[in-house]
Amino acid sequence: MNKMKILTRNISLRISVCLFLVLLFFWRPSYLFSDSFKLPVSISFSFGYFQPKEKAFKDLYGNSNSQLVFNIRYVLMENLSIYSGLRYLSCNGETKIAGPEFQEEKYNLKFTMYSIPFALIYSHSFKNIHPFLGGGISYNIYREKWDQFDISFEDKNLGFFLVAGVEYFIGKRFSLLGRTQFSSIPTKKGSTLDENVNLGGTEFCLGLSFYF
Amino acid sequence: MRHKSSKLFKLLSILIFLSCVYYLFPQSDRTDEPLRFFKNRSSVLAKALHPKVESPSKSEINNPFSRLARTELIKIYRQEDADFEILYSPQIKIVQELKTCFIAQVKSGYSSNLSQAGFKFEHLDDDVKNKKYYLVFCPASKDVETLKYYGDVKLIEENLALFWSDNKEAREILPANFQIKRLPSEALHSSKKRSLVLSEGLHPTIKLPSRFAINPAILDIVNQVSKQNLTDYIQTLQDFQTRFASTSNCELAGDYIYDFFIQSGIDAEYDSFSFRSSYSSNNIVGTVEGQVYPSQIVVICAHYDSISDQPYTLAPGADDNASGTAAVMEAARIFANQSFDFTVKFICFSAEEWGLYGSEDFAREARQRGEDIIAVINLDMIAYTDSIPEDLDIISNQASEWLADRFFSTTISYTTLDISKIVNPAFIWSDHSSFWDRGYSAILGIEDIYISNPYYHTTGDTIDTLNLDFITEAAKASLATAADLAQPISTPQTPTGFTSRSQIISSLFSSIKTAFLDWDSNQDPVIGYNIYRTNTSHSDYQKLNSSPLAQTYYMDQNLDPDTPYYYVLTAVDSLGNQSNYSKEVVDDEGNESTNSVEGRAPSKNMLRTILAIRKINPWI
Numbered sequence: 001m002n003k004m005k006i007l008t009r010n011i012s013l014r015i016s017v018c019l020f021l022v023l024l025f026f027w028r029p030s031y032l033f034s035d036s037f038k039l040p041v042s043i044s045f046s047f048g049y050f051q052p053k054e055k056a057f058k059d060l061y062g063n064s065n066s067q068l069v070f071n072i073r074y075v076l077m078e079n080l081s082i083y084s085g086l087r088y089l090s091c092n093g094e095t096k097i098a099g100p101e102f103q104e105e106k107y108n109l110k111f112t113m114y115s116i117p118f119a120l121i122y123s124h125s126f127k128n129i130h131p132f133l134g135g136g137i138s139y140n141i142y143r144e145k146w147d148q149f150d151i152s153f154e155d156k157n158l159g160f161f162l163v164a165g166v167e168y169f170i171g172k173r174f175s176l177l178g179r180t181q182f183s184s185i186p187t188k189k190g191s192t193l194d195e196n197v198n199l200g201g202t203e204f205c206l207g208l209s210f211y212f
Numbered sequence: 213m214r215h216k217s218s219k220l221f222k223l224l225s226i227l228i229f230l231s232c233v234y235y236l237f238p239q240s241d242r243t244d245e246p247l248r249f250f251k252n253r254s255s256v257l258a259k260a261l262h263p264k265v266e267s268p269s270k271s272e273i274n275n276p277f278s279r280l281a282r283t284e285l286i287k288i289y290r291q292e293d294a295d296f297e298i299l300y301s302p303q304i305k306i307v308q309e310l311k312t313c314f315i316a317q318v319k320s321g322y323s324s325n326l327s328q329a330g331f332k333f334e335h336l337d338d339d340v341k342n343k344k345y346y347l348v349f350c351p352a353s354k355d356v357e358t359l360k361y362y363g364d365v366k367l368i369e370e371n372l373a374l375f376w377s378d379n380k381e382a383r384e385i386l387p388a389n390f391q392i393k394r395l396p397s398e399a400l401h402s403s404k405k406r407s408l409v410l411s412e413g414l415h416p417t418i419k420l421p422s423r424f425a426i427n428p429a430i431l432d433i434v435n436q437v438s439k440q441n442l443t444d445y446i447q448t449l450q451d452f453q454t455r456f457a458s459t460s461n462c463e464l465a466g467d468y469i470y471d472f473f474i475q476s477g478i479d480a481e482y483d484s485f486s487f488r489s490s491y492s493s494n495n496i497v498g499t500v501e502g503q504v505y506p507s508q509i510v511v512i513c514a515h516y517d518s519i520s521d522q523p524y525t526l527a528p529g530a531d532d533n534a535s536g537t538a539a540v541m542e543a544a545r546i547f548a549n550q551s552f553d554f555t556v557k558f559i560c561f562s563a564e565e566w567g568l569y570g571s572e573d574f575a576r577e578a579r580q581r582g583e584d585i586i587a588v589i590n591l592d593m594i595a596y597t598d599s600i601p602e603d604l605d606i607i608s609n610q611a612s613e614w615l616a617d618r619f620f621s622t623t624i625s626y627t628t629l630d631i632s633k634i635v636n637p638a639f640i641w642s643d644h645s646s647f648w649d650r651g652y653s654a655i656l657g658i659e660d661i662y663i664s665n666p667y668y669h670t671t672g673d674t675i676d677t678l679n680l681d682f683i684t685e686a687a688k689a690s691l692a693t694a695a696d697l698a699q700p701i702s703t704p705q706t707p708t709g710f711t712s713r714s715q716i717i718s719s720l721f722s723s724i725k726t727a728f729l730d731w732d733s734n735q736d737p738v739i740g741y742n743i744y745r746t747n748t749s750h751s752d753y754q755k756l757n758s759s760p761l762a763q764t765y766y767m768d769q770n771l772d773p774d775t776p777y778y779y780v781l782t783a784v785d786s787l788g789n790q791s792n793y794s795k796e797v798v799d800d801e802g803n804e805s806t807n808s809v810e811g812r813a814p815s816k817n818m819l820r821t822i823l824a825i826r827k828i829n830p831w832i
Contacts, residue, residue: 099716102715109719
């Protein structure tokens with residue numbers, strides 16, 4: 001009975017979110033999209049890959065991993081804006097043997113990380129092209145789980161990043177987005193493989209922005 | 213208004229940007245930066261957190277004391293919160309572990325690094341060159357005052373003082389009633405398995421292990437212990453008049469023990485050593501070689517030299533220590549007719565009364581030869597009773613607690629003797645201490661930790677003052693423990709060729725260890741093998757398999773990488789009989805002998821586990 005309730009609640013929540021998005025994008029009240037009215041807000045979705053800077057991370061999960069980024073940006077003034085959002089990184093890997101190795105022994109790993117950035121962006125416009133540069137902090141929640149054993153590690157850490165990119169406007173409200181980000185997320189935690197893991201690295205993303 | 217807010221935003225953006233740039237620098241570059249702001253207020257804290265330890269040169273690592281102009285002697289207090297890694301610096305040589313502190317030789321001027329690392333220390337002497345130091349037991353407050361009459365004295369801790377008088381032998385200038393130990397000049401042995409600073413507290417209470425199942429072979433050994441034989445040995449040793457090391461009578465007493473070993477049918481040898489630059493003497497070493505693991509050694513020992521206030525003419529030393537020597541001789545007589553899995557050595561040391569010279573020489577050479585001595589049972593003064601019933605005090609350090617517990621178990625299983633277990637690394641007044649210094653597990657059996665024999669170190673220490681029933685029970689307990697450790701041959705045969713290697717498997721934030729165990733197939737027909745594991749060497753073994761393993765290998769997974777695991781193995785026959793335990797192996801024992809794919813330094817966490825100094829509780 002309880003399970004049913006939880007399921008119903010989850011479905012309701014998802015439907016509500018979908019409805020909100022549909023309304024946001026497709027329900028276009030004329031006043032909102034008229035030339036005279038412009039909200040200082042934009043949202044963007046981007047997809048790309050993440051290249052970790054930590055050797056241990058590369059050894060375990062590979063050199064690059066895909067990620068999904070959602071950002072919401074608020075224009076403070078002509079060239080200055082702030083943004084926040086959500087970044088989702090998920091990758092699968094395999095354990096490594098640290099030290100003497102006597103027999104091949106590997107276990108499957110899954111790593112997921114959610115990052116919430118807060119950044120200040122300076123942008124400049126050259127006709128349709130708007131390059132931008134900024135930096136900020138991120139709040140990161142991550143989890144590493146072993147498949148074969150009941151071993152998992154969860155933690156939260158602050159990180160710092162620099163971001164640069166360019167937007168190419170393909171309409172009044174839409175722009176193509178390309179961005180790169182250099183981040184540092186020192187965890188001060190680790191394992192025999194590496195005692196102080198830094199979850200930062202370089203990100204390259206392409207996406208679409210929408211200006212309200 | 214708008215202009216103002218615009219300026220504010222610009223300022224804010226610049227600040228955030230700068231802070232981002234600042235924190236994006238690598239961690240190592242800015243380690244000291246936050247402290248800079250507090251330097252005026254708390255420079256001491258900053259130094260304590262980041263001590264700038266002088267890095268030794270390569271030549272210094274090989275011989276750290278080679279270029280020292282002066283070497284100081286210092287006392288370093290045990291402290292839980294200090295940066296203990298500094299104790300393993302080549303500039304520091306820890307030579308003695310005590311209850312509340314360590315005594316160390318340190319390069320002149322280097323000691324200031326200790327305070328930066330959070331250690332409290334005290335200077336004992338500015339220059340160790342051409343000096344012989346002794347630790348002296350001072351149970352009475354007036355003892356320190358007495359010592360001052362003969363030389364320089366520093367009170368180290370309760371009941372224990374450091375004494376020196378240039379290069380003079382303490383035994384030749386101090387009254388006979390002082391118990392002494394020469395301060396070792398070599399660094400204490402430390403290893404992963406037996407760390408010199410791994411102290412988990414002093415436990416005056418006995419951890420009550422369950423009573424052992426009676427082994428008929430051990431019971432037979434115990435039943436062979438003869439009160440009459442013990443009496444005869446003590447009488448004969450007393451009849452040498454004096455056994456003061458450096459006298460010819462002492463050497464004759466050594467010959468008597470040697471001949472006794474030979475006549476009993478065991479291999480015996482003289483182990484010569486020199487002391488006081490011009491004297492030499494012999495340890496007498498008898499051996500019954502193990503049938504399964506001859507390289508694993510159990511030692512039962514006692515010193516045969518004696519002292520009194522007239523050491524060169526009359527020092528009967530019946531209690532100190534003809535009693536212990538007699539027990540060792542009786543062990544040799546009985547064990548000569550037995551077969552054991554492990555080797556048993558019967559050692560009678562000389563020059564103990566001079567400051568443990570004989571045992572110090574033996575233990576040092578054993579360590580240099582890489583001998584695997586599992587356990588040392590040292591018997592010193594086991595025949596005098598100041599009250600009835602008397603109990604036997606078993607003294608151990610932290611690393612040897614398992615042995616004291618084992619002694620207790622066998623004693624309650626095979627004898628009527630009462631035991632008191634005392635864990636005190638500062639009780640260093642007999643030959644077990646030399647083995648502690650070299651990293652071996654050792655215990656001392658003594659009638660009372662505080663001397664109760666009024667004839668101690670006098671010409672009155674004769675056989676007529678002794679309780680021969682007490683020594684008989686003490687000898688039975690000692691022999692039972694030695695036999696239990698050496699393991700009389702069993703059926704089915706004890707498994708051989710037992711080895712272990714381990715590897716660490718890591719993810720970003722977690723590591724586990726897998727141990728690979730393998731062994732030889734038994735010659736006797738067996739249905740399988742049982743594997744046992746423990747975290748504390750030689751005790752609390754837990755069986756890992758539910759039914760006997762048919763194969764001759766085992767993989768133990770999902771282990772904590774920072775914990776050492778110890779394994780033993782037994783064979784099981786079709787009747788369900790279980791063999792003796794194999795030798796104990798630690799999980800990474802075979803790692804060094806195998807070429808590794810990739811060598812890595814141990815993690816800091818692992819190092820901390822190895823070296824951790826735990827808080828020491830006050831001793832009883």
